[in-house]
Amino acid sequence: MQATITTATLVGVDAVPVEVQADVSSGLPVFGIVGLPDVAVQEARDRVRAALRTSGYEFPNARVIVNLAPAPLRKHGTGFDLPIALAVLCATGQLEPRAFDRISAVGELGLDGSVREVPGMLAHALAASRQGRDLLGPESAATVVHAVPDLRYRPLLGIRAARQGIPSTCRRRSPQEAPPSAPGVDLSDVVGHMQVKRCLQIAASGGHNVLFVGPPGAGKTMLARALCGLLPPLSAAERLEAALVHSVAGRDPSPVLGGVRPFRAPHHSSSIAGLIGGGSPPLPGEISLAHTGVLFLDELPEFGPASLQALRQPIEEGAVTLVRAHGAIRYPARVALVAAMNPCPCGYHGDPEKACSCPSGLVARYQSRVGGPLYDRMDISTRVDRVDPGLLLSDDQAVGVTTAESRQAVLAARAYAEARARSGLRRSLHPGALSLLEHSARRMNLSGRGVTRLLKVARTIADLGASERVLEGHVAEALTYRGWKG
Amino acid sequence: MDQSEIGTRGEAAAAAYLERVGMQVVDRNWRNGRGEIDIVALDGEELVICEVKTRTTDSRGTPEDAVSPAKQRQLARLAQAYAASAGIGETCNIRFDVVTVRVLAADRALLRHHRAAFVVG
Numbered sequence A: 001m002q003a004t005i006t007t008a009t010l011v012g013v014d015a016v017p018v019e020v021q022a023d024v025s026s027g028l029p030v031f032g033i034v035g036l037p038d039v040a041v042q043e044a045r046d047r048v049r050a051a052l053r054t055s056g057y058e059f060p061n062a063r064v065i066v067n068l069a070p071a072p073l074r075k076h077g078t079g080f081d082l083p084i085a086l087a088v089l090c091a092t093g094q095l096e097p098r099a100f101d102r103i104s105a106v107g108e109l110g111l112d113g114s115v116r117e118v119p120g121m122l123a124h125a126l127a128a129s130r131q132g133r134d135l136l137g138p139e140s141a142a143t144v145v146h147a148v149p150d151l152r153y154r155p156l157l158g159i160r161a162a163r164q165g166i167p168s169t170c171r172r173r174s175p176q177e178a179p180p181s182a183p184g185v186d187l188s189d190v191v192g193h194m195q196v197k198r199c200l201q202i203a204a205s206g207g208h209n210v211l212f213v214g215p216p217g218a219g220k221t222m223l224a225r226a227l228c229g230l231l232p233p234l235s236a237a238e239r240l241e242a243a244l245v246h247s248v249a250g251r252d253p254s255p256v257l258g259g260v261r262p263f264r265a266p267h268h269s270s271s272i273a274g275l276i277g278g279g280s281p282p283l284p285g286e287i288s289l290a291h292t293g294v295l296f297l298d299e300l301p302e303f304g305p306a307s308l309q310a311l312r313q314p315i316e317e318g319a320v321t322l323v324r325a326h327g328a329i330r331y332p333a334r335v336a337l338v339a340a341m342n343p344c345p346c347g348y349h350g351d352p353e354k355a356c357s358c359p360s361g362l363v364a365r366y367q368s369r370v371g372g373p374l375y376d377r378m379d380i381s382t383r384v385d386r387v388d389p390g391l392l393l394s395d396d397q398a399v400g401v402t403t404a405e406s407r408q409a410v411l412a413a414r415a416y417a418e419a420r421a422r423s424g425l426r427r428s429l430h431p432g433a434l435s436l437l438e439h440s441a442r443r444m445n446l447s448g449r450g451v452t453r454l455l456k457v458a459r460t461i462a463d464l465g466a467s468e469r470v471l472e473g474h475v476a477e478a479l480t481y482r483g484w485k486g
Numbered sequence B: 001m002d003q004s005e006i007g008t009r010g011e012a013a014a015a016a017y018l019e020r021v022g023m024q025v026v027d028r029n030w031r032n033g034r035g036e037i038d039i040v041a042l043d044g045e046e047l048v049i050c051e052v053k054t055r056t057t058d059s060r061g062t063p064e065d066a067v068s069p070a071k072q073r074q075l076a077r078l079a080q081a082y083a084a085s086a087g088i089g090e091t092c093n094i095r096f097d098v099v100t101v102r103v104l105a106a107d108r109a110l111l112r113h114h115r116a117a118f119v120v121g
Helices: A044-054 A081-091 A121-131 A139-145 A159-164 A194-206 A220-230 A236-248 A272-276 A305-317 A360-368 A372-377 A389-393 A403-419 A431-443 A448-464 A472-480 B003-020 B069-085
Strands: A002-011 A014-025 A030-034 A063-069 A103-105 A134-138 A153-156 A210-213 A294-297 A319-324 A327-332 A336-341 A380-383 B024-032 B035-043 B046-055 B094-105 B108-114
Touching (some): A002 A081, A002 A121, A063 A081, A081 A103, A121 A139, A121 A236, A139 A153, A153 A159, A194 A336, A194 A403, A210 A220, A220 A336, A305 A372, A372 A448, A448 A472, B003 B035, B003 B108, B035 B069
Parallel strands (some): A210 A336, A210 A380, B046 B094
Antiparallel strands (some): A002 A014, B024 B035, B094 B108
């Protein structure tokens, strides 16, 4: 007797449909799984056998062969437990096979027959909805999967419950909306640093990369965290796209679904696979987990040169493409990049008060670790100096703008940029601005990319001032954020 | 009493037990060149291949431990050979049971019957 249950396996952030076919025949008692299963899928045999027994079903004392089609596709993960169990139950007549015609099933089984969540529930939900199938899966995932519009979800607590028929589709449970200003650092929490806050505003308005240079303890990390709150609210499509990455990586996607932009700060000892993604089976890296949010690289020169080189192309493209022997996988990676570094090993090079104790050759060597191409991609570089202790401890602190206020300006600038003609970036240049740009580009030996990026920053500054043309002052301000060197 | 005699008595006890619970023993100590099946029985429609392990002490592990994965594979091969030689086709279900006999005293033993003790693969 044979039966087929539809499920899916993850390839990147997509769930590719897979058919689980079970054949039960007499002969030597065998329980075999074929069709390129990985170790986790092979282990399904023991879980399924125990789960069926404890749930009041009978595991057939017969020759049971399970095939996962299409056979050439690699299958991984524990999500095959539930479809394999259902296929065996259908093939032995313990469940009605026709009930599963319009259903895709996914879930891991506990030895007690409970159905558990697997990584990528959102991807499975999206695939099922595209195929026009209902998704049968763990009860605990019911809230998360409803981020996918038009999905009919049938939650299953344990495989025992399937005996009473397939559970009916459950009411949509909308995820909790996060407060509009994401919890984190508010700009007004950071004392002083007026110029840096301005830089963050420009970066948030135009989507520019930022480099902070300053001594330890100056507040670089706090300022980077504050950028998340400045960015405009995520659209529904962006939320789903970002949540998909988190779901596939086995993390809780509900904060992103609630509208909180991710903030990722990988340690500088992270491996390349950890940063851009990789492994077997491949998982998204930090840069993809930061998709739509902020990727903060603290202690930039301490990152290995290979790691930094590997980050360059994804930053430029907004996506990571991992090519493996059995195909290419693409993870989204559109991030606001914030990097921070000390100006020298001791941290005080260029400090107005404390002298740097590093030998002069060491400073240059330390700074050169990052490499020109990456410096070139940092549109806005700024010093983050120590705040005067008097200011820090005084009662009436100059808090300056709050995140909410600054965000208003960001939203206005973005709306303005949206409204003005997208074309003719060069033509919107005021003649004075043009000559300043040309002059500076020559003097600073800017690359073509350097000039374009400088111009874009100047354009964003003009947008913040609701100015249709880019004036000399805008270019001048943009120039101050360029070409930092201790 | 030497080792082989203990084994033989254990197998006799196991066969008597299987008959008592309603199975029909059809063969004892069936062997080909590659090994031996202790007991072959019929339980309704099912062909039961039964391995008997008899022990006087647990000092070398329990008798159940002795049915290792390698032993299971050997029994699977023997079962196929037996089915072929007895003219039993693919239509018959085969089951692997294990009976362990733990000798406690000269006239006392503890017998355990593991139905469907393992499947292959």
